Amino acid sequence: MSSTVNQINDLTQQEYKWGFVTSIDEDRLPPGLNEEIVRAIAAKKGEPEFMVEWRLKAYRHWASLEQKHAEPTWANVKYPPIDYQALSYYSAPKQKKELKSLDEVDPEILDTYSKLGIPLHEQKLLAGVAVDAVFDSVSVATTFKAKLAEVGVIFCSFSEAVKNHPELVKKYLGSVVPYTDNFFATLNSAVFSDGSFVYVPKGVRCPMELSTYFRINAQNTGQFERTLIIADEGAHVSYLEGCTAPIRDENQLHAAVVELIAHDNATIKYSTVQNWYPGDKEGKGGIYNFVTKRGKALGKNSKISWTQVETGSAITWKYPSCILQGDNSVGEFYSVALTNNYQQADTGTKMIHIGKNTKSTVVSKGISAGHGQNTYRGMVKILKGATGARNYTQCDSLLIGDKCGAHTFPYIEVKNASARMEHEASTSKIGEDQIFYLQQRGISKEEAVSMIINGFCKAVFKELPMEFAVEAQKLLSISLEGSVG
Amino acid sequence: MSLLEIKNLHASVNGNEILKGIDLTVNPGEVHSIMGPNGSGKSTLAQVLARRESYEVTGGSITFDGKDLLEMKPEDAACEGLFMAFQYPVEIPGISNAYFLRAALNAIRKYRGQDEMDAMDFLPLLKEKMRMLEMDERFLNRPVNEGFSGGEKKRNEIVQMAVLEPKLAVLDETDSGLDIDALKIVAKGVNAMRDKKRSMVLVTHYQRLLDYIVPDFVHVLVNGRIVKSGGPELALELEQKGYSWTEPELVGKR
Numbered sequence: 001m002s003s004t005v006n007q008i009n010d011l012t013q014q015e016y017k018w019g020f021v022t023s024i025d026e027d028r029l030p031p032g033l034n035e036e037i038v039r040a041i042a043a044k045k046g047e048p049e050f051m052v053e054w055r056l057k058a059y060r061h062w063a064s065l066e067q068k069h070a071e072p073t074w075a076n077v078k079y080p081p082i083d084y085q086a087l088s089y090y091s092a093p094k095q096k097k098e099l100k101s102l103d104e105v106d107p108e109i110l111d112t113y114s115k116l117g118i119p120l121h122e123q124k125l126l127a128g129v130a131v132d133a134v135f136d137s138v139s140v141a142t143t144f145k146a147k148l149a150e151v152g153v154i155f156c157s158f159s160e161a162v163k164n165h166p167e168l169v170k171k172y173l174g175s176v177v178p179y180t181d182n183f184f185a186t187l188n189s190a191v192f193s194d195g196s197f198v199y200v201p202k203g204v205r206c207p208m209e210l211s212t213y214f215r216i217n218a219q220n221t222g223q224f225e226r227t228l229i230i231a232d233e234g235a236h237v238s239y240l241e242g243c244t245a246p247i248r249d250e251n252q253l254h255a256a257v258v259e260l261i262a263h264d265n266a267t268i269k270y271s272t273v274q275n276w277y278p279g280d281k282e283g284k285g286g287i288y289n290f291v292t293k294r295g296k297a298l299g300k301n302s303k304i305s306w307t308q309v310e311t312g313s314a315i316t317w318k319y320p321s322c323i324l325q326g327d328n329s330v331g332e333f334y335s336v337a338l339t340n341n342y343q344q345a346d347t348g349t350k351m352i353h354i355g356k357n358t359k360s361t362v363v364s365k366g367i368s369a370g371h372g373q374n375t376y377r378g379m380v381k382i383l384k385g386a387t388g389a390r391n392y393t394q395c396d397s398l399l400i401g402d403k404c405g406a407h408t409f410p411y412i413e414v415k416n417a418s419a420r421m422e423h424e425a426s427t428s429k430i431g432e433d434q435i436f437y438l439q440q441r442g443i444s445k446e447e448a449v450s451m452i453i454n455g456f457c458k459a460v461f462k463e464l465p466m467e468f469a470v471e472a473q474k475l476l477s478i479s480l481e482g483s484v485g
Numbered sequence: 486m487s488l489l490e491i492k493n494l495h496a497s498v499n500g501n502e503i504l505k506g507i508d509l510t511v512n513p514g515e516v517h518s519i520m521g522p523n524g525s526g527k528s529t530l531a532q533v534l535a536r537r538e539s540y541e542v543t544g545g546s547i548t549f550d551g552k553d554l555l556e557m558k559p560e561d562a563a564c565e566g567l568f569m570a571f572q573y574p575v576e577i578p579g580i581s582n583a584y585f586l587r588a589a590l591n592a593i594r595k596y597r598g599q600d601e602m603d604a605m606d607f608l609p610l611l612k613e614k615m616r617m618l619e620m621d622e623r624f625l626n627r628p629v630n631e632g633f634s635g636g637e638k639k640r641n642e643i644v645q646m647a648v649l650e651p652k653l654a655v656l657d658e659t660d661s662g663l664d665i666d667a668l669k670i671v672a673k674g675v676n677a678m679r680d681k682k683r684s685m686v687l688v689t690h691y692q693r694l695l696d697y698i699v700p701d702f703v704h705v706l707v708n709g710r711i712v713k714s715g716g717p718e719l720a721l722e723l724e725q726k727g728y729s730w731t732e733p734e735l736v737g738k739r
Binding site for chain 2: 433434437438443447451457458
């Protein structure tokens, strides 16, 4: 095993490839958080009164939580206290006027995205993927808007949605994750600066994958974006998000909120490849990714499916969940979480069964290498009225080396006797015998490890859209490079 | 020129010396059988040939096809044409047999400067070899060795050997855990691969395998040394008398 450990150490020498900083003028608020700052954010965005009120309610609630030191401590992660008054809550690339087209976007920013492999110029786009790019706190460009508008799909930045579709924002904002939900969601509700908004009207199958690319650039800022996706009756949408950040010595806070609403017979598929800067080999720096994601399968026969590949962040605290309210509604959660070096992840899902014959599937694959600590935390709750509910949970952990850890906390709460629950769990070590077997067939050690890991994650990767699956596999190999010697 | 030349090989596992001076020469096209009681060092010899790191070579030399085998990583030895059929083939969940074997073949082809083979050309080749070993096509898409019976795993090893076409095949206890029908199928596959160039080293405890794969030479390994070598008739003698009769000679050599 010692040779495998050495290999792990070698592989982790791989540097984070997305760690460059873009030098642009930024417009940022001074550090600190109070009502004035909240009002200033709303004013910068020219928000209507209902938004200002909502933000202030959230802020007051958050301030009371902070006074009580009510920041959640139950997660299996360790980090020094965050000084919320030292952060700046708004940073935007400076721009003089409103953008009319992509040509007006700062070339430095476009260059950043092309370095990341996200060409924003529409002609260069992968056919069938519309992209919204969020740079620090604001959305800089949304592509394919016109084509989507033809079928009635609204895909825009959250700010635009507040301006142009206030009735939709008013109706759905906070309807899945209320501003009182939890410490970080409350903070987000007070200070979120932008994000993506999607509305797919009745009976429309969104003609292309929608995608948002998040980039934190500025120093000493938090990123607080908010995504709201609504699929009306019979609508169908697949949404992808990707994230990266520059290498910085200090930790940066990312506290996002995602809300999904699926009406009768609607389907929302939400895929994430999260690659925030994970910190260096000694665990210095990296993003704190404290994110609340929840979907409400509101209508009958509706479906919400989460797929996530989490390879970045110093700390991940994230539980994409489904509230299965409509009868026959379906919730899915497919997850690969990798922790290497000193990364920590506490991630999983909640499946709340309310409607009759609701069905949920949870497949979680945790990989720990280096000194990484990986925790699966999942809750399946069957309420009294959820007759005929079914859940299948599979939760596997893979350990690489002997300094990492895997932890599993499954919670099951059943209040209806007709429910059927299945739970499978396994923990295994990547075996020197497996690696040797592949090597003996001519496959190099690095490829052998990557092949074994990909095999382990297969059930999740097959849920990702094709291009994303390829990217996820590459990312996983890079994140593990050097982790097996 | 000999294909494999082992000279005064010493090897240890966890500091315990297991091989205490092995000499063996294998010429192209020859089939050698290494027999011996449990714990004599047969499997250690096979693992050392396959370049497993946990087996430390403490002395001697191994030349494979004119090159120093002890300088090679396991994957390089494989690419140079050395194949080992494992005694206990491991499972690789989530990776299909077909995908794995094509990756292996292409790694070897790449090493040799040949073009990689695409799935369209590869599948017919794999199916043909599977038919030879009487393996159902459903094994194509099943994860490597996962849920295979002992016999299926061993047949799968020989399928891999048939696809990779090594210069030297080391079969480590390939007969263990096989019933007689499966043994015949495996032997048929192995025999079909015998030719003037390809050499084999069969590591086995029992003579039974040698009824079906008749070796050119038989060597008896006891306590880390080859104590007796001969033709196929030596295996029959061992079957009748057991291994103990070779031991006085061993004592004599000390």
